Amino acid sequence: MKKSTFIQFIKFSLVGLISFVIDVFAMWVFSHWLPLVLARAVAFVLAVLTNWVCHRLYTFKSHASHQAKLKEAITFLTASLVGMIPNVGIYWWIVHSDWYVNYHSMSLAPLIAMIPGIVAGQITNFVLSKYWVFKEQPVVAVHPDH
Structure with a gap:
């Protein structure tokens, strides 16, 4: 793993920790009024934002x-929904175990x-974020006319 990728993963994990706190708090609040899997989905959406x-x-x-912030937001949401599959899927499996x-x-x-589920989703989301959503754009060299 390149040093820059490692540093991004550390930053990604710190942001993930903040989102985890929001996720857990929202889950705790919404689980008092909603079915568990629905509360899990609502908490997930708040964490994604x-x-x-x-x-x-x-x-x-x-x-x-x-x-293109809107395009990026939609791409990020799509990537997050892909990451939601292992996240909520594993949660569903555990609460039915x-x-x-x-x-x-x-x-x-x-x-x-x-x-x-959060751990599985974090790995999925990091890969999709780094290589798709926030993919480094190639630098276009400008050559003066000859």
């Missing part, structure tokens, strides 16, 4: 599109069940 803004301003600042049946009465069980 946080991620996009923070990645534009911090992680991929030099690669963020200054011209025999393990969860034994521990679901613990107040933190719905939040602990989020962690494996």
